[in-house]
Amino acid sequence: MKAHLHRRYHFSASHRLHVDALSEDANREIYGKCNNPFGHGHNYSVEITVSGPVDALTGMVMDLAELDEVVQQEVVARFDMANLNLQDDFLHTVPTTENLTTKVYERLQKLVPNVKLEQVRVEETSNNTFTYAGKEEILR
Amino acid sequence: MVYLTRKAEFSAAHFYYVPEWPEEKNRQVFGKCANRNGHGHNYTLEVTVKGEPDPVTGFVVDLKRLKDIMEEEVVRVYDHRNLNHEVPEFAKLVPTTENIAGAIWRRLDGKIPGAALHCVRVYEMPDLSASYYGDK
Numbered sequence: 001m002k003a004h005l006h007r008r009y010h011f012s013a014s015h016r017l018h019v020d021a022l023s024e025d026a027n028r029e030i031y032g033k034c035n036n037p038f039g040h041g042h043n044y045s046v047e048i049t050v051s052g053p054v055d056a057l058t059g060m061v062m063d064l065a066e067l068d069e070v071v072q073q074e075v076v077a078r079f080d081m082a083n084l085n086l087q088d089d090f091l092h093t094v095p096t097t098e099n100l101t102t103k104v105y106e107r108l109q110k111l112v113p114n115v116k117l118e119q120v121r122v123e124e125t126s127n128n129t130f131t132y133a134g135k136e137e138i139l140r
Numbered sequence: 141m142v143y144l145t146r147k148a149e150f151s152a153a154h155f156y157y158v159p160e161w162p163e164e165k166n167r168q169v170f171g172k173c174a175n176r177n178g179h180g181h182n183y184t185l186e187v188t189v190k191g192e193p194d195p196v197t198g199f200v201v202d203l204k205r206l207k208d209i210m211e212e213e214v215v216r217v218y219d220h221r222n223l224n225h226e227v228p229e230f231a232k233l234v235p236t237t238e239n240i241a242g243a244i245w246r247r248l249d250g251k252i253p254g255a256a257l258h259c260v261r262v263y264e265m266p267d268l269s270a271s272y273y274g275d276k
Contacts, residue, residue, distance in 0.1 A: 004272070004273070005238065005270050006269040006270065008267035049271075054238045054239060058156075059233065059238060061270070063169075065171070
């Protein structure tokens with residue numbers, strides 16, 4: 001039996017949406033208040049979905065403590081209470097939540113052991129949510 | 141094709157334990173969940189069905205009927221119960237969130253008139269849930 005396991009994590013970070021290649025006016029027009037030079041912040045929620053066969057004996061897709069350790073190290077410790085624009089991932093990439101979602105997926109894809117990373121969903125606010133599943137179809 | 145999701149809630153006790161293993165291994169694999177006195181959760185169940193909306197009623201499925209089936213097949217059996225001791229499918233199956241999702245699928249599959257079961261998602265708590273899409 002194959003099941004999907006969903007686990008949520010939380011971190012708070014600041015960012016500013018700004019692209020150096022665009023003029024000041026264009027940045028203000030495209031990003032609006034998100035272009036504020038002083039930055040602003042969000043409480044992000046990240047939902048990780050992995051899938052795999054349910055172990056016949058333990059009833060588990062994977063050891064949650066292992067998943068927690070990987071996500072804590074790769075995502076929460078890296079981004080919590082940080083300025084996203086200053087992180088390696090965003091030195092040349094604007095830290096929209098679309099791009100953040102993709103970066104989280106790419107970081108975890110290589111590190112989640114023995115299961116398939118199905119998708120990463122990031123909530124920037126309760127009204128804005130972004131999902132990335134690599135080249136796969138997004139889960140409904 | 142339209143997908144429709146209905147929620148229900150139940151509260152239950154459970155513990156994780158494989159009788160073939162020594163106590164020490166159970167504690168190592170399952171941590172505090174291995175305590176055989178049990179612990180509990182407020183579970184949220186989301187059942188997603190799919191189908192074409194009826195051209196006259198606009199319904200994929202009669203929501204009241206779906207609610208009644210979820211109540212009869214799942215909530216009545218699981219709510220305020222010890223899953224290990226009182227729900228037959230967990231007599232020999234560890235009631236992890238993954239296995240609960242699979243067990244609820246088997247309880248509901250084929251019982252919803254006019255719509256196909258698409259997904260059963262079980263939240264043990266807001267930050268942890270499991271989904272089962274059948275044998276696909």
